[in-house]
Amino acid sequence: xxxxxxxxxxxxxxxxxxxxxxxxxxxxxIHKKSSSIVKWILIISILEFSFWTFSNLFINTDELLxxxxxxxxxxxxDLLTYFNYIVGLIFVxxxxxxxxxxxxxxxxxxxxxxxxxxxKTVQYYVWYNLxxxxxxxILSYFIAFVYNPDMAFLREKLAADGKAMFFTVGILILIIxxxxxxxxxxxxxxxxxxxxxxxxxxxxLKKIDF
Amino acid sequence: xxxxxxxxxxxxxxxxxxxxxxxxxxxTAGEDAHKDLFQEITIQLWKAYPKFRGDSKFxxxxxxxxxxxxxxxxxxTKRTISTIEYESHQHFVKDVDYNYEEEEQIKLMYKAVxxxxxxxxxxxxxxxxxxxxxxxxxxxxxSEVNARVKMNRIKGKLKKILNP
Numbered sequence: 001x002x003x004x005x006x007x008x009x010x011x012x013x014x015x016x017x018x019x020x021x022x023x024x025x026x027x028x029x030i031h032k033k034s035s036s037i038v039k040w041i042l043i044i045s046i047l048e049f050s051f052w053t054f055s056n057l058f059i060n061t062d063e064l065l066x067x068x069x070x071x072x073x074x075x076x077x078d079l080l081t082y083f084n085y086i087v088g089l090i091f092v093x094x095x096x097x098x099x100x101x102x103x104x105x106x107x108x109x110x111x112x113x114x115x116x117x118x119x120k121t122v123q124y125y126v127w128y129n130l131x132x133x134x135x136x137x138i139l140s141y142f143i144a145f146v147y148n149p150d151m152a153f154l155r156e157k158l159a160a161d162g163k164a165m166f167f168t169v170g171i172l173i174l175i176i177x178x179x180x181x182x183x184x185x186x187x188x189x190x191x192x193x194x195x196x197x198x199x200x201x202x203x204x205l206k207k208i209d210f
Numbered sequence: 211x212x213x214x215x216x217x218x219x220x221x222x223x224x225x226x227x228x229x230x231x232x233x234x235x236x237x238t239a240g241e242d243a244h245k246d247l248f249q250e251i252t253i254q255l256w257k258a259y260p261k262f263r264g265d266s267k268f269x270x271x272x273x274x275x276x277x278x279x280x281x282x283x284x285x286x287t288k289r290t291i292s293t294i295e296y297e298s299h300q301h302f303v304k305d306v307d308y309n310y311e312e313e314e315q316i317k318l319m320y321k322a323v324x325x326x327x328x329x330x331x332x333x334x335x336x337x338x339x340x341x342x343x344x345x346x347x348x349x350x351x352x353s354e355v356n357a358r359v360k361m362n363r364i365k366g367k368l369k370k371i372l373n374p
Contacts, residue, residue: 003318003319003372004319004337004365006312006315006319007319007320007338011232015232016228018227018231018232020227021224021227022224023221023224026220026224026252027216027220029252030216030220030252030253030256032249104257104278104279104282105261105271105278106351107348107350107351108282108329108351109351109352110351111282111351201281207327207329207330
């Protein structure tokens with residue numbers, strides 16, 4: 001292609017015509033922070049993990065549970081909490097691994113799959129958290145309703161009145177949905193922007209397969 | 211130790227900075243965007259430098275990291291480049307001689323290259339830099355045959371842009 005050769009000639013002619021950057025400026029540059037998206041996903045996930053851990057330390061439900069006198073529930077809830085910590089920690093580790101694999105030194109196509117992997121992990125993480133919110137809400141309603149002695153009066157009343165029962169369950173479902181909506185919005189705000197940027201990168205990289 | 215690392219990095223980068231400038235020239239429009247990308251590439255190179263073993267040349271390694279940064283880790287705010295921006299961009303480059311018709315053709319060609327996507331630009335960039343297909347293929351992580359096919363398609367695309 002004649003035009004491409006012409007371009008090459010011009011390209012070569014101009015290849016050392018750039019305003020040169022001094023060593024001093026380079027020193028300054030390498031002490032600045034990169035704006036990498038993956039780093040932010042890692043930071044936010046760690047912050048989030050610590051937030052849930054700390055909030056658990058302050059919200060104390062032990063007293064309430066002891067009152068119910070059902071040690072098997074206490075044990076089950078403890079197990080669930082530990083399970084949650086372990087899964088959360090595993091996600092943080094995967095985020096860290098993703099952060100490490102997205103390296104500029106690998107071939108472009110491998111970079112593409114690394115980006116895709118990060119995106120998927122974040123999505124799984126968000127779905128897991130939303131699912132857990134639903135499960136924990138339903139469980140706590142159930143426990144409060146069935147085992148809490150303070151609720152005995154309400155329980156009898158609802159058992160007798162089908163309409164009131166229907167109404168109560170409806171309200172509880174609405175509360176769960178509301179909670180889910182709030183958290184979904186928070187996650188969209190937290191990770192949505194980052195994911196969109198990652199996706200834009202991925203779309204660009206996908207053109208390697210054109 | 212780390213100061214030594216820093217010193218050797220800065221010295222090598224300074225000597226090879228034109229590679230980065232050329233990538234910035236292809237991927238950005240305007241002085242600010244050029245400096246921005248230059249900085250991001252420098253940061254990424256510095257971050258990856260401890261892993262640089264010296265089994266390849268510093269320049270070869272720079273090509274890969276810089277291109278990957280331009281294509282993936284750096285997001286431009288603007289995806290298209292207007293004519294005005296293109297003209298101002300040209301001030302970056304010294305004009306050397308006057309061959310009006312040739313100049314005009316080169317300008318059109320630059321404009322056409324700007325319309326390519328990031329991956330296509332990477333191929334054109336390496337072509338302009340006289341990289342062989344083996345190196346192009348290795349950098350992008352595709353096969354040599356595939357790289358050739360893609361380059362031919364890009365030539366066709368450029369022709370189409372020039373003569374619609």
